[in-house]
Amino acid sequence: MGKKKETITIYDVAREAGVSMATVSRVVNGNPNVKPVTRKKVLETIRNMGYRPNAVARGLASKKTTTVGVVIPDISSAFFAELTRGIEDIANMYHYNIILCNSDLKKEKELRLIETLLEKQVDGLLFLGGEVTDEHRDIFAGSSVPIVLAATYDDEDESRPYVTIDQVQAAKDATSVLIEEGHDKIGLIGGPLTDPILGYPRYQGYKEALEEKGLPLREEWVRLGDYRYHSGLQSAKELLTGDEAPTALFVINDEMAVGAIHAAQDLGKKVPDDVSVIGFDNIPLADQVRPLLSTVAVPMYDIGAVAMRLLTKYMNDEPIQENQVLLEYRLELADSTLTKETQTG
Amino acid sequence: MGKKKETITIYDVAREAGVSMATVSRVVNGNPNVKPVTRKKVLETIRNMGYRPNAVARGLASKKTTTVGVVIPDISSAFFAELTRGIEDIANMYHYNIILCNSDLKKEKELRLIETLLEKQVDGLLFLGGEVTDEHRDIFAGSSVPIVLAATYDDEDESRPYVTIDQVQAAKDATSVLIEEGHDKIGLIGGPLTDPILGYPRYQGYKEALEEKGLPLREEWVRLGDYRYHSGLQSAKELLTGDEAPTALFVINDEMAVGAIHAAQDLGKKVPDDVSVIGFDNIPLADQVRPLLSTVAVPMYDIGAVAMRLLTKYMNDEPIQENQVLLEYRLELADSTLTKETQTG
């Protein structure tokens, strides 16, 4: 595997080029205080010697690593994968690299990862989609690196920067679509209510929509899944075989929503004629099933991109006008619901 | 954002604990050569002072960063997301972190990213899914860090470690399934033939299967897409409206395959009765459409995991018995083809 005799350092280049290491450092870093002819000579010997600056040493000396940490629940989920792509694109644009960590939403793992990232001296940290507990806040407070939350927020810390959408309102809007279609028997396939990021607020939105329209919240029309396809399939099967089955389902993420559609079809019901289904997130899958899934289009890529951009502002001490941003979402109404229109929220 | 007065170093801890920094370093690194009582005292003052070891300084001194670089085409693709999850899990298990970079399969970007990762002194490098050119080989050769390829291989460098599957054979097997179903008009929706990783070999497998069974390769039954859903939809529409339309389609990835199914349905054809479809990869989507998609199950997670494991062996100088591994794939026959059976290859 091509062992090079020894690593060549800035000092070697300096000696070879007949200048000091300070000068080499200057040309490497684009410092203008170096005569063009000198710069040229240095650049030349750098090329000839195949010198590659050591970013670790640079990091020690400059106290900057141009690296940011990203803690994410699960990269293999379409939602977070897309979000990460937004992060990485902006990071790349600003010449940062990202250290990616999967937390599986386990608190202990999250804390451990954050600790590790801080040890690695990341210039900033992006924390996605987990609940922010007191222990998180302790670590955050004990560090001076900027930290921004994405696709989540901290309901206890008013000042913690974040980028996400208004989950409650979006869920309310989605439910309202079904109500306005004329449905009065609307089921919910939700997530764990202990999940303060998705499960609870989306349930809350569903509840508020019903209340506002004077519809009762009936427990037998509510099932809580685990966000996965089969969970949606199973839950819908239960809901739709009931005596007085709902004629519409609000499913709080697309993967489960597609499961719900298939459950309906398996039971011989037509979507949307017999049962309307609306999902949430607008992952690519929503566009790759028949009937096309109506859903709440969450700007996943943008959440990542905006969060990363915000982080760069913190890292470079740029002025910040808005450090807590709620991005717009869109209702993407397709074939799994009756009406067709598009709203913005 | 909680500015701490000043960073506390190993030296501060040493002074506070009444020992030398060497001793502190020893307890931090779990070196056994330190008396239990001393260790306890040091650990205590570490806790009290909130000392956090600086991994950058450690990296400089020890020449190890416990970080590996991962260059991947696109994290937002289900295939690579799952693969990355495998990588990260194993990395985490061995206490490595990963720096993730999206290359979009652009050669220049790949080279730039690899260069950056080497500057950051990663202990190892995982290169996924792009073509390995001479320029890649140049950089690889000029560095002493172990590099392993995943989901690709280097056909010019016999010794470069890799982990992938036998693309040609798998494509051949998939095509053969259709032949054995009795089809003799089998279309292909492929990728760019200039793609040496997926496009070409999977086309090659299709071709070989036909040849072996004495079937002609007819150009009008071949379309080349871009791996995306809509491309599959469009290509299938063209293929299936022809005068003498194929009765079966081998589609070289699942996303396009699902598009093909929808195209068939849009044309009023039933799958699999009127047209059989078999895909490739077995992304979650294959399991979330109706009819369920027959496909070649590629062990994406395992490719990542095994590649990362192999890399750890290189990084820790463990003995290596096999440095080029072809993982097993499986034919996952479901409802989009007629026969039902499972083979291994």
Place this chain on the structure above:
DNA sequence: CCCAATTCCGTTATCGTTTGCGAATCAGTT
């Protein structure tokens, strides 16, 4: 109770850069 073998632990040299400070060079003005 002494000496050798262990165990512990401190000294010090590095690791490869960045960076503040001051010296040296160079023009342009008088």
Place this chain on the structure above:
DNA sequence: AACTGATTCGCAAACGATAACGGAATTGGG
């Protein structure tokens, strides 16, 4: 020719750890 203000550039001190080396303390056997 002397003076001044920029430009350039070198020196050397950090940056925060690791690790080789050797000295001191502890232990055990005879």
